[in-house]
Amino acid sequence: MAILITPSTKILIQGITGEFGARHTRLSLDYGTQVVAGVTPGKGGQHFEHQGHRVPIFNSVAEAARATGATVSAIFVPPPFAGDAILEAVDADLDLAVAITEGIPIRDMIRVKRAMQGRRTRLVGPNCPGLVTPGTGPGSKGGCRIGIAPGYIHRPGHVGVVSRSGTLTYEAVFQLTSKGIGQSTCVGIGGDPVNGTSHLDVIKLFNADPETHGIIMIGEIGGSAEVEAARWVREHCRKPVAGFIAGATAPAGRRMGHAGAVIGGHEDTAAAKIAIFRECGIEVAATPSDMADALLRSAAARGIKLS
Amino acid sequence: MNIHEYQAKALFEKYGVPVPKGAAARSQAEFATALAQLPEGPTMVKSQIHAGGRGKGTFTNGFKGGVKFCQDKAAALAMAGNMLGQTLVTAQTGPAGRRVQTVYFTVASDIKKEYYLAILLDRASSRPVIVASTEGGVEIEKVAHETPEKITKVRVDPAYGLADFQVRDLIAALGLTGAEAKNAAKLIRNLYTCFWETDAAMVEVNPLITTPAGEVLALDAKVSFDDNALFRHPEITALRDLNEEDPKEIEASKYSLSYIALDGNIACLVNGAGLAMSTMDIIKHFGGTPANFLDVGGGASKDQVVAAFKIILGDPNVKGILVNIFGGIMDCNVIAQGIVEAVREVGLKLPLVVRLEGNNVEAGKATLAASGLTLVSGDTMADAAQKIVRLVA
Numbered sequence: 001m002a003i004l005i006t007p008s009t010k011i012l013i014q015g016i017t018g019e020f021g022a023r024h025t026r027l028s029l030d031y032g033t034q035v036v037a038g039v040t041p042g043k044g045g046q047h048f049e050h051q052g053h054r055v056p057i058f059n060s061v062a063e064a065a066r067a068t069g070a071t072v073s074a075i076f077v078p079p080p081f082a083g084d085a086i087l088e089a090v091d092a093d094l095d096l097a098v099a100i101t102e103g104i105p106i107r108d109m110i111r112v113k114r115a116m117q118g119r120r121t122r123l124v125g126p127n128c129p130g131l132v133t134p135g136t137g138p139g140s141k142g143g144c145r146i147g148i149a150p151g152y153i154h155r156p157g158h159v160g161v162v163s164r165s166g167t168l169t170y171e172a173v174f175q176l177t178s179k180g181i182g183q184s185t186c187v188g189i190g191g192d193p194v195n196g197t198s199h200l201d202v203i204k205l206f207n208a209d210p211e212t213h214g215i216i217m218i219g220e221i222g223g224s225a226e227v228e229a230a231r232w233v234r235e236h237c238r239k240p241v242a243g244f245i246a247g248a249t250a251p252a253g254r255r256m257g258h259a260g261a262v263i264g265g266h267e268d269t270a271a272a273k274i275a276i277f278r279e280c281g282i283e284v285a286a287t288p289s290d291m292a293d294a295l296l297r298s299a300a301a302r303g304i305k306l307s
Numbered sequence: 308m309n310i311h312e313y314q315a316k317a318l319f320e321k322y323g324v325p326v327p328k329g330a331a332a333r334s335q336a337e338f339a340t341a342l343a344q345l346p347e348g349p350t351m352v353k354s355q356i357h358a359g360g361r362g363k364g365t366f367t368n369g370f371k372g373g374v375k376f377c378q379d380k381a382a383a384l385a386m387a388g389n390m391l392g393q394t395l396v397t398a399q400t401g402p403a404g405r406r407v408q409t410v411y412f413t414v415a416s417d418i419k420k421e422y423y424l425a426i427l428l429d430r431a432s433s434r435p436v437i438v439a440s441t442e443g444g445v446e447i448e449k450v451a452h453e454t455p456e457k458i459t460k461v462r463v464d465p466a467y468g469l470a471d472f473q474v475r476d477l478i479a480a481l482g483l484t485g486a487e488a489k490n491a492a493k494l495i496r497n498l499y500t501c502f503w504e505t506d507a508a509m510v511e512v513n514p515l516i517t518t519p520a521g522e523v524l525a526l527d528a529k530v531s532f533d534d535n536a537l538f539r540h541p542e543i544t545a546l547r548d549l550n551e552e553d554p555k556e557i558e559a560s561k562y563s564l565s566y567i568a569l570d571g572n573i574a575c576l577v578n579g580a581g582l583a584m585s586t587m588d589i590i591k592h593f594g595g596t597p598a599n600f601l602d603v604g605g606g607a608s609k610d611q612v613v614a615a616f617k618i619i620l621g622d623p624n625v626k627g628i629l630v631n632i633f634g635g636i637m638d639c640n641v642i643a644q645g646i647v648e649a650v651r652e653v654g655l656k657l658p659l660v661v662r663l664e665g666n667n668v669e670a671g672k673a674t675l676a677a678s679g680l681t682l683v684s685g686d687t688m689a690d691a692a693q694k695i696v697r698l699v700a
Contacts, residue, residue: 015503103535107533107535148636166579168581171533220581222430225430244585249587250584257581257598287592288582289689
């Protein structure tokens, strides 16, 4: 078991013929992910070929989903058109749309998020590395890789990872795998100020997933999403949770790479978030090198052995 | 992207947001022509820099006040000479201050009362929020902390836009009636249109004022834009003032590097924003101070690595460099070759610690070892950070 995606999940790629989309489609196919369709308007009827794979391309998401049974979309469409691409996935009633694209205007995302209200599709991202549910093959092959994460660093197991940052997710996963601890699902929710799925949404899913035994939550300066998640953890989460917040040394008011990583007031600093994590019983990693160990400490304190 | 007050007010006027009449000047020669556009009488002289706290700022030549009231235009003309070309230090500029390259003259308005009005993104609801307060002309953070009941917030549904009842709520919260209420309602609607149509990240009017004549005016204007949306606003992109930006940050943006200068002495070069931020944090954790934030992105090329080294070495405070790369997809050996070439090209003399992890890492480490360069290898982030802190100490 895992959350949101399993190795049998059928996915389609919006923007499969672009350089970025094509590159990561090949890597997902190599990983063993069920990429069953691509969508590029105007290129319907063509095929995306890679090492014996022949993925049909469609003009629209609805058409691709109808023809192939795909339930999840990975969106690699350039920023000016990405909002439209997300809405197309929503309109096709997919289960999940994962927007990898970085640089979507905030106003577009405000409108997209409003238009998604009451619809069945969940959005992860934008500006995110996507999701990985590791498989049981060598280098965790045979899993479901949606997005741009390196598949081979994973290992199937029972730790859920949720993060706003791609490279910090890889760092945490690598630490876990190096210690022989596997992951149920890793979810990169993205670094934008207006995004779909939140830390809290993912933590609720991990808490309800019997195969997830421990959780690493990685956040950063800006906004209050980590605080909201931490308060819920204190009241409802029965699993060990470790946390890390990036940006303790970031100057106020400056955007640190991610559009959403900017300190707005005294409540969204790293120090404030770390203090709330501690209050809520989350084991705080003192440095990014300490993320896996922090989870092990939290699990050991509860007598849980992670694998 | 930020713009100057005089540019923001020109934008406001375009959207029907009333401002006091004003004119900008970029040289001594332009003072008289600018002032000629204003009526005779009390005049404000305002230094134009991208930082707040101008009124309470001090110039490096000792002159106090970046915003001054003058009884008449002749006094304003003389006053402007104290500001133009001088460096103004405010609470927000840092000790280096900013050079004033434009002076803005405005009619000094008769103020009946000051208010606060701003529109920005409310992250929690993913909607624009209009923030209004009866306490204007002071720091809004202070008001929010000490008297939060004096702040009213209205979240706008993007599907409908700003509704009339919401405007009425704001007007009521500000306690405005009669002609003032009518004028303020129009100003709020127009300011919202300006915010929405220009893809602004924030518009802030502090203070918004009423005058004895019943006018409602934006006495100050601070506007910033969503960088992601600039591609569809060439007229706004044209307002960018490179003088207000760090030259190293401008150079970095040419190579798609995300760089922010800080005041420490350990430079870092990292892939990924989250990892870059936490690399700064771990340097601090082990007793050092980071000199910069630098994200070379997911697919760092050799050219980018060379450019990145040149930029961080352009900072005279730098005493050592920490490279932290988690090569998930990209080949660590390619990165290692980039580092070796970059170090040779720039003739690096400072201590360099490299932490390389990920795809094809063994080949990458072999490349670094075979290069003959005097660099130190770090196994984990913690190990690498401790090593560079020791080398710089």
